[in-house]
Amino acid sequence: MxxxxxxxxxxxxxxxxxxxxxxxxxxxxxxxxxxxxxxxxxxxxxxxxxxxxxxxxxxxxxxxxxxxxxxxxxxxxxxxxxxxxxxxxxxxxxxxxxxxxxxxxxxxxxxxxxxxxxxxxxxxxxxxxxxxxxxxxxxxxxxxxxxxxxxxxxxxxxxxxxxxxxxxxxxxxxxxxxxxxxxxxxxxxxxxxxxMLPKVGPSAPKGEDGAPDPAATVVPPLRDWRFVAAMASNGVLFLHDAVLITVLPLWVAEHTPSPDWMITVLVTTNTVITVLGQVRVTRHIDSLPSAARATNWSAVLLTFACCAFAASGVVDTPAWASVTLMGALLLLTVAELLHSASSWEISFALSPAAAQGRYLAFFNLGFSAAEIAGPVVVLWLLARTGPSGWLVLAVFFPLAAALNWIGTRPRKTTPTAPAGAEATPVSTPTGA
Missing domain, CATH: 1.20.1250.20 (MFS general substrate transporter like domains)
Known part of the structure; x- marks a missing residue:
């Protein structure tokens, strides 16, 4: 019992x-x-x-x-x-x-x-x-x-x-x-x-004392440079999705001596780890500083994953190609889990409560742009340069981590709408 x-x-x-x-x-x-x-x-x-x-x-x-x-x-x-x-x-x-x-x-x-x-x-x-x-x-x-x-x-x-x-x-x-x-x-x-979910209406704008204040204003997301930097970083890091869904099958089949059935093994491995591991990863990312650290680790792992993918294109045996591909896939998957969890925390933390809809939508533009343009850009790069293209791609992930540092470092002053700009009546951005 x-x-x-x-x-x-x-x-x-x-x-x-x-x-x-x-x-x-x-x-x-x-x-x-x-x-x-x-x-x-x-x-x-x-x-x-x-x-x-x-x-x-x-x-x-x-x-x-x-x-x-x-x-x-x-x-x-x-x-x-x-x-x-x-x-x-x-x-x-x-x-x-x-x-x-x-x-x-x-x-x-x-x-x-x-x-x-x-x-x-x-x-x-x-x-x-x-x-x-x-x-x-x-x-x-x-x-x-x-x-x-x-x-x-x-x-x-x-x-x-x-x-x-x-x-x-x-x-x-x-x-x-x-x-x-x-x-x-x-x-x-x-x-x-x-x-079946509770009804939630619009959030009333609030002033510094927490009371409703229709005059409370905030810079729209496009004019909040910290948020723009975080959004751009998210878009670059999200290239891992393009690599997994579109680039990986073509790379394995056309540029490595690995057998084609490895494509199924790699994608299945990623899916199983994601299903079992994503919730566990979120336990360790519960604040803006922890999310920023997770983003840095994600960028590091993606960089090493790109190096492993490059190696898979230069080895001359199916066995070594399969080993390097699996290593790259594991690095990519852990980076994917860390980036996903950190991106949620960062976007929540940097979004003002009463403007959360438009801020989260703006943050999502990085994801959408990577989803649309990422496969085309990465496939073009690899078609032109071969394995060395992975090394070029690897450079962008540390740059994304630097952008994320700019976006998530502590804010020294409360943002206000620029003079002469149309202000949106929402509350001031706060941490999560």
């Missing part, structure tokens, strides 16, 4: 601590299963059944990505005005309808319009979820919840890819269309779960 109780207690402690954090984590799992199904089959569907060439698909996604980047911060402003929960409900419904609308696309123009309208909400989803976490959860549980979100998203993507793999063995258009429908259904469930 005691042993059962002990295991039960351990299981309970391993779960998110609050009702709100459990609902948000469940949302991440359900939504990512649907997204994984969609991502696994979307490119083939559009090129086989929607009248698009591969070039048109890439160009259309690029245009939609730019639209999503341009609208992320305005959607964040809406979250500050109407509350992140209310805006997130609209976003989720929009996404459900948008993925169904893809099924009626026929040709390049229809694809660009549909994708652009959908990307407006796709890009806003992540900062809105983080803003909701920031409003509903406090203390160490806040970053822990973000860890659960990331772990469960990785797990959900894996499940979604597996479901899609089974469905796509038929190769029929109907099977592909059901992947889109399944994704839309997942967002209907997400909408239902979000309605």
């Amino acid at each position: 005691t042993e059962r109780t002990s295991w039960g207690a351990r299981f309970t402690r391993a779960l998110p601590a609050t009702r709100e954090s459990r609902i948000i984590a469940l949302n991440a799992l359900v939504g990512s299963v649907g997204t994984g199904m969609f991502l696994a089959g979307s490119a083939l569907y559009f090129t086989r059944f929607a009248g698009l060439s591969e070039t048109q698909l890439g160009l259309g996604m690029g245009i939609a990505g730019v639209v999503g980047l341009a609208t992320t911060v305005p959607v964040g402003r809406l979250a500050d005005r109407f509350g992140p929960r209310n805006v997130l409900l609209v976003v989720v419904l929009w996404r459900a309808i948008g993925y169904l609308a893809y099924l009626n696309v026929d040709g390049f123009t229809e694809f660009v319009v549909t994708a652009s309208l959908l990307y407006v909400m796709d890009r806003a989803g992540q900062p809105l979820n983080q803003a909701l976490v920031g409003r509903l959860i406090t203390g160490t549980e806040r970053n822990r919840t973000m860890g659960f979100i990331r772990s469960l998203r990785n797990l959900g993507f894996t499940v979604g890819f597996g479901i899609a793999g089974i469905a796509l063995t038929t190769g029929s258009e109907a099977a592909f269309r059901w992947l889109f429908i399944g994704n839309a259904i997942s967002f209907v469930f997400v909408f239902t779960f979000v309605t």
